[in-house]
């Protein structure tokens with residue numbers, strides 16, 4: 001394994017961040033706070049990719065889902081530092097391969113360790129210096145521990161986990177429910193409705209996760225329940241904002257035009273729902289979000305459809 005793994009937590013590291021969006025910038029600030037040397041590559045910037053990637057102990061991909069394949073192709077052409085650990089923080093599903101970003105990175109760089117970083121991490125709160133916790137997950141425990149050491153600080157508490165798929169799916173799928181939660185609040189349906197929605201929504205996430213081979217218990221951790229609570233209860237969440245505005249009758253294209261940054265839940269829903277249908281995995285809440293995003297129903301009609309489904313036992317996924 002890499003010699004970089006022997007670094008102690010106090011040794012400054014070279015860290016490359018691909019993507020200069022709000023999350024990439026925030027992670028850069030957290031890393032600089034820990035004394036590391038950080039280089040951010042953005043397609044809009046002047047730093048060439050080869051200079052950003054050269055000699056990096058950690059390379060973080062912080063682009064939105066639509067940027068993953070383009071930057072991955074550039075990274076293949078440029079070549080990664082042989083010892084770098086790849087960290088992916090994108091919360092999305094690839095529309096054509098219908099897999100998570102870590103799988104795309106691992107397929108492109110089979111010799112490198114890939115770590116998924118996800119948790120309840122609204123960047124605007126972290127930028128204000130407020131404390132947050134997150135999870136780093138990998139099939140290589142040493143790589144996860146190395147990233148944990150590199151990013152842990154008094155404002156960012158980092159846990160390790162050995163279920164990267166579960167961690168990545170938790171962070172990705174909660175965005176669909178954040179749209180539903182925003183719609184719930186946009187209709188002013190109250191606390192009981194929101195609690196019911198999120199609890200049954202978590203059951204849908206776990207159902208999908210189990211089908212894909214993730215560990216069910218991962219979804220009760222920071223990247224699952226934790227991120228669900230943060231995103232579905234915060235007006236800072238872009239996905240929540242999409243749902244809230246849809247419930248108020250604003251058209252999706254106008255919402256997305258006016259939105260500051262990316263709402264990954266829109267693409268994730270479009271990829272997830274047909275996939276779940278093909279595999280006969282029932283995800284009624286996500287399916288209603290899909291119809292809402294397509295403009296086929298109103299938020300109020302979605303509520304009616306969910307409330308009047310056939311009654312069933314609560315237990316089991």
Ligand SMILES: NC(=O)C1=CN([C@@H]2O[C@H](COP(=O)(O)OP(=O)(O)OC[C@H]3O[C@@H](n4cnc5c(N)ncnc54)[C@H](OP(=O)(O)O)[C@@H]3O)[C@@H](O)[C@H]2O)C=CC1
Pocket residue numbers: 018019020021022023024042043044062063064065066067068070071089090091092121122123124260261262264
């Ligand atoms: N913001 C947050 O609080 C958190 C976000 N995330 C996840 O991190 C990811 C990034 O989020 P965030 O930074 O907020 O999003 P932003 O919309 O702020 O930034 C998106 C980033 O992706 C880049 N990008 C998009 N398309 C391409 C492309 N074709 N080629 C190269 N780069 C591209 C953008 O580059 P450019 O600047 O040049 O347009 C930009 O750097 C998302 O998957 C999000 O779900 C995870 C945790 C927290």
Ligand SMILES: O=C(CO)COP(=O)(O)O
Pocket residue numbers: 091119120121122123175178227230231236237238239240262263264
């Ligand atoms: O994933 C996030 C917080 O953990 C950010 O949520 P949004 O993308 O909905 O803003």
